[in-house]
Amino acid sequence: MSLSIIESCVNCWACLDVCPSDAIYEDKPHFMIDAKKCTECEGDFADPQCASICPIEGAILDAAGLALNPPGSLTGIPPEMMDKAMAEIQAR
Ligand code: SF4
Numbered sequence: 418m419s420l421s422i423i424e425s426c427v428n429c430w431a432c433l434d435v436c437p438s439d440a441i442y443e444d445k446p447h448f449m450i451d452a453k454k455c456t457e458c459e460g461d462f463a464d465p466q467c468a469s470i471c472p473i474e475g476a477i478l479d480a481a482g483l484a485l486n487p488p489g490s491l492t493g494i495p496p497e498m499m500d501k502a503m504a505e506i507q508a509r
């Protein structure tokens with residue numbers, strides 16, 4: 418089982434050094450996780466360290482494709498409130 422990093426990653430480098438398995442690497446256009454190396458931190462930490470430190474909601478997915486930090490989980494802004502604000506901004 419492995420986590421994955423998707424295109425919303427902003428290449429901030431925060432996750433690179435916290436991975437106990439050296440599974441994360443810099444790539445274009447964003448950082449990636451080597452599925453052969455990722456252990457989901459089992460045996461080392463209670464939580465996936467990359468997702469724990471990642472500042473971007475939705476940038477890291479679990480093996481089922483679900484975001485480890487779903488919308489609103491880091492900002493505290495309910496997704497529906499964010500959608501409404503974005504719609505208002507785009508309507509200007
Ligand atoms: S879940 Fe753990 S082992 Fe897998 S990439 Fe993230 S920090 Fe590394």
Ligand code: SF4
Pocket residue numbers: 422425426427428429430431432433448467470471472473476477
């Ligand atoms: S911590 Fe998140 S945003 Fe930063 S490099 Fe890793 S996956 Fe990308």
